[in-house]
Amino acid sequence: MTPTPSAILANATLVLENETLKGGVVITDGKIAEIFTGSTVPAGALDCEGDYLAPGLVELHTDNLERHMSPRPGVDWPHAAAIMAHDAEFAGAGVTTLFDAMRVGSLTSGKGKYKKYARQMADEILALRARGALRISHYFHLRAEICSETLIEEMAEFGPEDRIGIVSLMDHTPGQRQFADLSQMKTYLQGKYAMSDTDVTEHFELLRRVKATHGTANESAAVAKAHAYGSVIASHDDTTRDHVLQSAEYGVRLAEFPTTIDAAKACHEAGISVMMGAPNLLRGGSHSGNVAASDLMDAGLLDIMSSDYAPASLLMSGVKLGQETGNMAVGIRAVTKAPAQAAMLEDRGEIALGLRADLVRFTHIDAFPRTHGVWVQGTRVA
Helix, strand or coil, X not given: XXXXXXXXXXXXXXXXXXXXXXXXXXXXXXXXXXXXXXXXXXXXXXECCCCEEEXXXXXXXXCHHHHHHCCCCCCCCCHHHHHHHHHHHHHHCCEEEEEEEEEECCECCCCCCECCCHHHHHHHHHHHHHCCCCCCEEEEEEEEECCCCCHHHHHCCCCHHHCEEEEEEECCCCCXXXXXXXXXXXXXXXXXXXXXXXXXHHHHHHHHHHHXXXXXXXXXXXXXXXXXXXXXXXXXXXXXXXXXXXXXXXXXXXEECCCCHHHHHHHHHCCCEEEEEHXXXXXXXXXXXXXXXXXXXXXXXXXXXXXXXXXXXXXXHHHHHHHHHCCHHHHHHCCCXXXXXXXXXXXXXXXXXXXECCEEEEEEECCEEEEEEEEECCEEXX
8 A cells, every 4th residue: 555645845945965956755654755846836736936955954062042042141042942932043044953062061160161051951952852742853062161170070971862963072271272362361251251351361361271171181081981872973164184183083973163174174084074163164263263164164164054043054155065065955065965975864855755854945035034834853843
């Protein structure tokens, strides 16, 4: 007996792996059962009116949830409401697979101290997922803060059952990587924590002491735990070739936001995918003064985009890359298939037979896309 299609999307501009063409898809049991060409709209089909129909976007790195949980300084918003709002925001932006980034590793003293929160947040997201309250597919991305006092015990609270897809190695020791320029780090701290010049100096000294005391053990433990979870390991803010060589030794598959062209070149030589922030591409440069995503694009060193702190920027970046390269399929691949492959998710990220029917329909005005429908496993969620 032939399964009955649950949906047919027709008269679309299909964004395939390497090309776009007029056609549509048949969805059965949450998967793409047929791809057809032409502008015909079969009976009962949704007419996409020539709009783009692309794979659902895959976001590997976002801390957007924190903004929903604390919309103002000192405000702790009801967590279930915050999680569902965060989930809905990404669904509306065309994202169908989301890696929620959560810091593990805390500082217990100083004005810039930060507390443990990841295990509680993960439990709350998993509980809502189990109740069917979330629209899109959620995984976790543990941001292992090497320069912290509690990383090892916080990571011990997670296991292979916790949907931890990525563990990234974050080292925010003053004077290196993202904050090689101490003036940039000072500006960041004073903007976020309202630190005085004296506060900043004391915070720098604290971080250096913590790194000297805990750094080596933390880094080794983070790598070991990532392997135990079965997670992809990501580096963060690689600046030099030595950083990349160390990443390669750890088995890193993904480089988040390398800060120099030289580091990005070394990543490609080592078979490590390079991810940059969509806001960097759209703004024309890094807010931290590091290498511009457009420079890596021009050099052929840009593989994956991340919305980072602005969910709507992910689809915007895919459209912009498509316009810059003259091939929308190439641009959209950087926000769909490329991140899915980097995260070892082989069942999504492409419009292909047998894959998940995670889809986004959109049009755009200049580089500003507007979504007209989002589907997760064939069910419309936005």
